Amino acid sequence: MAMTEQPHTQSDASTKIRNAAIEGLKFAGLLLALSIPILVLRIDSDIDHRPFLAVRWQLPLWIAGIGFLVRFVTLALTSDAPKKASTPWNLSPNTTRYLSYGGIALLALYPVIALALVGPAGSIKWIDNFGIQVMIYVMLGWGLNIVVGLAGLLDLGYVAFYAVGAYSYALLATVVLPKYAPFLMPWAFWICLPLAGLLAALWGIILGLPVLRLRGDYLAIVTLAFGEIIRLILINWDVVTSGYAGISGIPRPSFFGLPFTASDNGFAATFGLEFTPLHRTIFLFYVILALA
């Protein structure tokens, strides 16, 4: 039995390798054909701004070579048996609950861990750049999950509301509040935060009412168009938004009225702590966490 089987499988394996090689060569040829004009020749300009073509031969050859190897190896190593349909991770409800509790606990402890590991000077990078950034994305992801995940509407203009919120906060805190209610300035963050949310929600209603007559692809495109419209208006409406220059001097958040500054009535002095900008970032981190 074994004697008769042997040559058969061997020829099978060799044809398979040959086929894989042919497929790999085809793929490499395609990559070469695709990349030759646009990769080999690069439009450059010399010192007098006269355009000329810079030539580089190696790059497409490397790409084609790598493409051949990848295609050859994947084809030669995969079995001919029909692929099993991949099943999504089947987590029991309990596991998911533990995972989300664990995630929240990790997030809550994150500033403490960062402080303990790299000290106050090093951890500002980790909390400010990464921690708060991550939390902002978490918030965005939450909102998008409501629209796309729960309602099933692919909204490509979702960031427009992010922009509306940011600009509402900035304009309210730098223009409206100082003019009409300057005594409220220490509380600027706490007043403008819900207002910005309300304004963004209002815009969501204004844009949502007409748009929700559509479904599927058209909905995606219309929301994309609205996102672009809002972006273009924000860039071009110089009088209000100061265009590309943006708005600066936006009031920082305060600890319920106490500013995070080095002054005598600041947060650090009131609680008898040494001043560091870290307090503000840590505080902001927990604000976002609480909101989420």
Add this chain to the structure above:
Amino acid sequence: MEYFVQQLINGLTLGSIYGLIAIGYTMVFGIIGMVNFAHGDVFMLSTFIALIILMILLPIISTSMAAVIFALVVVLILGMVLTGLWNWAIERIAYRPLRGSFRLAPLISAIGMSIFLSNFVQVVQGPTNKSLNALIDGGFCLATDVAAKSCLFHTKSSFGVTIAYKQLLIMVITALLLAAFWYLVQRTPLGRAQRACEQDSKMARLLGIDVDRTISVTFVMGAALAAVAGVMYLIQYGIVGFSDGFVPGVKAFTAAVLGGIGSLPGAVLGGLIIGLIESLWSAYFTIDYKDVAAFSILAVTLIFLPSGILGRPEVEKV
């Protein structure tokens, strides 16, 4: 009046370019019901390919008029072939594996492809805008106030009206290509197969039509038209950058929807309307908000007139 006529001519030129891109959208949407979001970036890529080929041919071009025409023909053919190959590969890699997946998967994949293409060109060709000296100079003078100039009409207004040869060329080529593709879709076996797939791909497959191949051919045809539009764009504006694909792409999609998606003449009609609106808007209102105008038209059309001007009302397939 002269100003208006001049803007009309500019708008028709711009509209022809949008119309050529819009045909690619309309054909792909008609056959697989998918918004090929990367089409605008395929157009941008084709412009780069055309620019590179033109720069290779630059030594010949300066010799004579016949050489310029020869170079244009070479650029058109090579550009169509290469861009077609690109779009074929994109369809194979990014869209075909997702066919039969949930409805929005190809759209999301196309958005990814669009981002990939513009970043690919940015990395490979550099982020600066690339320019080209004007290939075709001069034009017909339609109206002027300069007495010495030979012209069709003489006016008192300080605005002259000229139609550049390149604008004429763009409009003529658009008209010719529309006629050719209209014939291809309506009268040839290939076009019949395409229309069959559009109506009912399962039935078409039962009748022995290679649906996959037909779809590939559709993508290649759309890309070829985008390549022509790319060459025209290069002739008209002489400048291109890696990020120039998105906005013309969205405007061309607007044109396709406005004209009635799935209809070839509708796409060109929509393109002309969008081009006219854009140039008249820039001329009489403000140039800052011309893209806002185009996007607003897109939104309003999709919401209130989803079947377009020449399209047939369709039962919503969700």
